Amino acid sequence: MSEVVNKAAAARQASYGLSKLDTEAKNAALNAVADALWEHRETLMEANQRDLEAADGMLQKGEITGAMIKRMALNTSKVQGIVDMVKSVASLNDPVGKTEYARELDEGLDLFRVTSPLGVVAVIFESRPDALVQIASLCLKSGNSVLLKGGSEARHSNRKLYTIIKEATGDLPDGWIQIMEVRDEVTKLLELDAYVDLIIPRGSNEFVRYIQNNTRIPVLGHADGVCHIYVDSEADLDMAVKVCLDAKIQYPSVCNAVDTILVHEDIAKGFIAPMVETLLDKAVEVRGGEQVLEIIKEGVKAATDDDWGHEYLDYIVALKIVPDADEAITHINGYGSHHTDAILTGNAETAVYFIDSVDSANVFWNASTRFADGYRYGLGSEVGISTGKIHARGPSGLEGLTIYRYILRGDGHIVADYVGDGAKKYTHRSIDEKW
């Protein structure tokens, strides 16, 4: 058996014990992790320093960017932030063991639907060391074993973090946290659907798509975040310029930044000139459709077919004029990635029509697409944003790491009594009882 199979099997075994832990035990473990991280901050920063030294060489070879190094670097204040984050996870409500509903099937035969952990979650994440701690904390809180694979450029930091967490949680079922350090392990992991219940890939579109295309294990996440804003004929144009600018430049390299702005033809002349001026002023490249170029040529590039449905992750935006909301909806459902799309309008009827017609995880009315985020939604902490429609959709927090099970408590009840002549009848009555 290869090593990753052993790790996954151990994680599965540990998951049976982990799912039984009560909230106090999980919170005690989280607080022990927080304390240990602070206690070992010096050796942690030493390990991080080794990664940073190696990264310098990678930077010169162009294998890594300066921004990546900046995200990777730890200092005392960043460690404090990580410690605070772990404590904040301890303070979240326990998502496990909640009775979603209780129903009497017949006298003395009571059904409970109770939330439970998934079991084993595998997370492949970017090169921010705090990602490892965040994911491990959320899995612990939700009673899941976790298999972690971070970027190889942060391997010393990740190994140290893993060791600190593992040692601080010695009271938990052995094997609940596992680290993978070789890319080959991920390839093998993709086959282990007997041991792994969910994969959460965080990384480039290509990487997420590779994972989705090569495993039978359910995947939570999104490959593309192609976001649209439709500026309706009844939009407030000042608001529209402000919201579109925020959606584009507040943080252009993330999935919920806007990529294509669709403009109703009736307001195109009044909107496009100030919008383009504002965008160019902020050094955003504007790619306009044919009709846009008829209105304004200066500074605007011609959009090609490749621009529709393109996720830029950069200071670039595409601009297109549409005859009506229906055309905007068709464009969005056809070219979009079902992540986040917005309408700007003062007309409530048009807004509702748009919202009911756009098949996306997040549909906004008069607000920036950048609000699509677990923190902003108040979910506590986010494990990912899902564009799938199964299980969890949109920003997903602890709830995305749980499922439910049915518990039936009887007194020797048998099905034969409810069948045929003189059959007993089910009462199917809601009861106010917790499991």
Add this chain to the structure above:
Amino acid sequence: MSEVVNKAAAARQASYGLSKLDTEAKNAALNAVADALWEHRETLMEANQRDLEAADGMLQKGEITGAMIKRMALNTSKVQGIVDMVKSVASLNDPVGKTEYARELDEGLDLFRVTSPLGVVAVIFESRPDALVQIASLCLKSGNSVLLKGGSEARHSNRKLYTIIKEATGDLPDGWIQIMEVRDEVTKLLELDAYVDLIIPRGSNEFVRYIQNNTRIPVLGHADGVCHIYVDSEADLDMAVKVCLDAKIQYPSVCNAVDTILVHEDIAKGFIAPMVETLLDKAVEVRGGEQVLEIIKEGVKAATDDDWGHEYLDYIVALKIVPDADEAITHINGYGSHHTDAILTGNAETAVYFIDSVDSANVFWNASTRFADGYRYGLGSEVGISTGKIHARGPSGLEGLTIYRYILRGDGHIVADYVGDGAKKYTHRSIDEKW
């Protein structure tokens, strides 16, 4: 483009219109379907007759069983039952458009989580014509387009049912219901993850596993239903015999019938003799583990390793003695299929320990495994029983055909205002408002 691609694309297109329908429109369509089925009952039974005539030949060649023919045959009373079933789906609560929660993110910026259809559901089902109508009705009620593939032995009945439903729902978005009649279409369907959101395969274990192993589309269902009953040392032995018998013979050919009975060694002598006698009396073949054979030899076959984790779907049961609940739990988590497992005991502490340790969709205490069923649970109507842990688990009704989406309503809110110096704060306050 092959024909099935066209069907799936049309279903996807129709789904955008279907998701917008209000409850009245969906119920009106369901009632129109019920009326049309009754009105066309004669031509329906004629089509069914053609299937039955062809089935006679298949029966002689051994391609079909007498039980299958019996399930397939329609008469006036069965048609009446189907009509009643459609009307009962109309009377269920609409699972779509429910506000799961509403939260103020800040003044004037309100987030709503609202239930929505999945989009396009493909169902491959057994040769009971009522299955087609049930599935189509549940998909319509939940606002989903549906691709249907029934058994070829019922092809005339299925085509007639499809035609009746399609014509009766002429007001719905064209293409919402599609029928596949060739096995090749299913093979192609498995690649169409761009158009199909969920596959529900109903059929043999091998068939379900084939579907699971050959598509990236999420699958709702179960391949195996390997069910266990653990008879604890503190079980009421009369109750245990009664419950085990019901779980085995009340309907042996279904997924929630018991396959392996695990018996605590302390009560083995008192339990096994009457249990085996009762089982043999009902013509159930008993396969005993080594220790069972030490207690009773007469009429009991020796179990082999293949018996543990085997789903019999027949009058066969395996019997094994275990030293304690932990061994039973290990056996169940190791050999089971995470479908339905039960403990029989008078000791509440042992019961809770067992329930917390067994990783199955349905875990029962002093009740027959046969209760694991959407109808008995009071879910209204069942689309399948899921042993997966993602999305829906256990018996799944209308809720299993829905997901949610996030709707954010602002007044020109931008993220930049909530970042940096003088940042506005999120209020994250629950509000009592429906979308």
